Amino acid sequence: xxxxxxxxxxNLRQTLLAAxxxxxxxxxxxDFTLREVARRxxxxxxxxxxxxxxxxxxxxxxxxxxxxxxxxxxxKSSARGKTALGRLQLCGRGYVDFAxxxxxxxxxxxxxxxxxxxxxxxxxxxxxxxxxxxGCIMAAxxxxxxxxxDPVPLAWTAWSLVHGIAKLSVSGNLPLSHRATLNFTxxxxxxxxCGLMNxxx
Amino acid sequence: xxxxxxxxxxNLRQTLLAAxxxxxxxxxxxDFTLREVARRxxxxxxxxxxxxxxxxxxxxxxxxxxxxxxxxxxxKSSARGKTALGRLQLCGRGYVDFAxxxxxxxxxxxxxxxxxxxxxxxxxxxxxxxxxxxGCIMAAxxxxxxxxxDPVPLAWTAWSLVHGIAKLSVSGNLPLSHRATLNFTxxxxxxxxCGLMNxxx
DNA sequence: TGCTCATGTTGGCAGTGTCAACATATACAG
DNA sequence: CTGTATATGTTGACACTGCCAACATGAGCA
Numbered sequence: 001x002x003x004x005x006x007x008x009x010x011n012l013r014q015t016l017l018a019a020x021x022x023x024x025x026x027x028x029x030x031d032f033t034l035r036e037v038a039r040r041x042x043x044x045x046x047x048x049x050x051x052x053x054x055x056x057x058x059x060x061x062x063x064x065x066x067x068x069x070x071x072x073x074x075x076k077s078s079a080r081g082k083t084a085l086g087r088l089q090l091c092g093r094g095y096v097d098f099a100x101x102x103x104x105x106x107x108x109x110x111x112x113x114x115x116x117x118x119x120x121x122x123x124x125x126x127x128x129x130x131x132x133x134x135g136c137i138m139a140a141x142x143x144x145x146x147x148x149x150d151p152v153p154l155a156w157t158a159w160s161l162v163h164g165i166a167k168l169s170v171s172g173n174l175p176l177s178h179r180a181t182l183n184f185t186x187x188x189x190x191x192x193x194c195g196l197m198n199x200x201x
Numbered sequence: 202x203x204x205x206x207x208x209x210x211x212n213l214r215q216t217l218l219a220a221x222x223x224x225x226x227x228x229x230x231x232d233f234t235l236r237e238v239a240r241r242x243x244x245x246x247x248x249x250x251x252x253x254x255x256x257x258x259x260x261x262x263x264x265x266x267x268x269x270x271x272x273x274x275x276x277k278s279s280a281r282g283k284t285a286l287g288r289l290q291l292c293g294r295g296y297v298d299f300a301x302x303x304x305x306x307x308x309x310x311x312x313x314x315x316x317x318x319x320x321x322x323x324x325x326x327x328x329x330x331x332x333x334x335x336g337c338i339m340a341a342x343x344x345x346x347x348x349x350x351d352p353v354p355l356a357w358t359a360w361s362l363v364h365g366i367a368k369l370s371v372s373g374n375l376p377l378s379h380r381a382t383l384n385f386t387x388x389x390x391x392x393x394x395c396g397l398m399n400x401x402x
Numbered sequence: 403t404g405c406t407c408a409t410g411t412t413g414g415c416a417g418t419g420t421c422a423a424c425a426t427a428t429a430c431a432g
Numbered sequence: 433c434t435g436t437a438t439a440t441g442t443t444g445a446c447a448c449t450g451c452c453a454a455c456a457t458g459a460g461c462a
Contacts, residue, residue: 008426008427008428008439008440008441009440009441012440012441028314030314033417033418033419034418034419034420035417035418035419043441043442044441044442044443045418045419045443046420046421046441046442046443047440047441047442049419049420049421050439050440050441051440054419054420055418055419055420107312110368110372110374111308111312111372113229113231115372116371116372116373116374124374126374153385153388156369156375156385157362157389157392159365159369160362160365160366160369160375160389161358161361161362161365161393162365163365163368163369164360164361164362164363164364164365164366164368165361165365167311167364167365167368168357168360168361168364171311171312171316173311173325173327174357174361184354184357187354188358188361190396190400191358191393191396191397191400192362192392192393192396193396194395194396194399194400195391195392195393195394195395195396195397195399195400196392196396198395198396198399199391199392199395199396209408209409209410209457209458209459210409210410213409213410234448234449234450235449235450235451236448236449236450244410244411245410245411245412246412246449246450247410247411247412247451247452248409248410248411250450250451250452251408251409251410252409255450255451256449256450256451
């Protein structure tokens, strides 16, 4: 019954990850500290090294967690749409919403070199989220809301627009409220899909 | 003639800034170190504090330098266009080109908290670059290549698209070569301007 | 000449990521 | 049941960082 257990915690790896996610949310990547994570998990400053080779590997795990949340939010948001095009737009809205609600987490997901320049990983960390977008795009193509053809360039274009909005908002360069940013996203994606349908060739 | 001058350098502030810009380009913001800047400038590890109150203030100066370069590149690039719309698109191309050529510098400009969340500065660091974009947008409006009305939302939309392309490219999420990325940018901005002209209301 | 001050210096402190060495608890071979 | 290997925790140390305090030097000005 709850005897003291100086060694071998129940599941220290997950405890560390949870503490890391919380710490990122509070102080951001710049003030994120391995030793503070260990403190919050109630272990010595070197315990994390038994589960993560280096600080950046723990941050990769944090980013992966972020991509899971992002994927879930995109799915949940897009499910509320009536038409294929509506679902695609809500997918982008969910993307921006996540960035606004978890700005620090969002930063780690896209600005961590270990993730960014991973040399030819067969399964990039953000693949699930990208697949949600791809699904929405292809559905919109089949319903005639987007032009037929290779969906990948369409996905890149849509992703770039929405990612740019998210990044500029998070970095304080779009002077809009949370709500206004989401509306702006909606409007921008409408414009883009209209352009995709009407541009020549 | 070239006597030793242990104190009072010619213009240490600019020397430090140049060394900082070079160091950022080489190692990026994460491995950027005040002491290494001082080493390269040939001064003691505390000399920078006589010119910059803290590390982040030196980084703000680095970012400002980056925005100057960005502004110049956007101007130079857009000047090659024949039409107002062409100049607008080349402006975006110059933006992405800068990001691809100076990825680390670009990171500092948009991910430094001191810049991002500066509370209501009357002259944001990136205002000059934004003004170049605004000029291109308003010229395109006057030539009928873009719809009339408030140019600011148009600028935000175009900026978001191009910024997203730049960010995703720099973080390794768009598997395209430098050249292909620039072509993709051109194509994406065409699509966007077409959508802006054709979208209802 | 002598005072003040801007701008450099050295030295030190707390905090960090990481390595090495040590300790303990569990699992499994005999 | 006993002994040993291994996984997982610990303490201690090192080099390095940003920043602070105290001191030194040189220029400008009364």
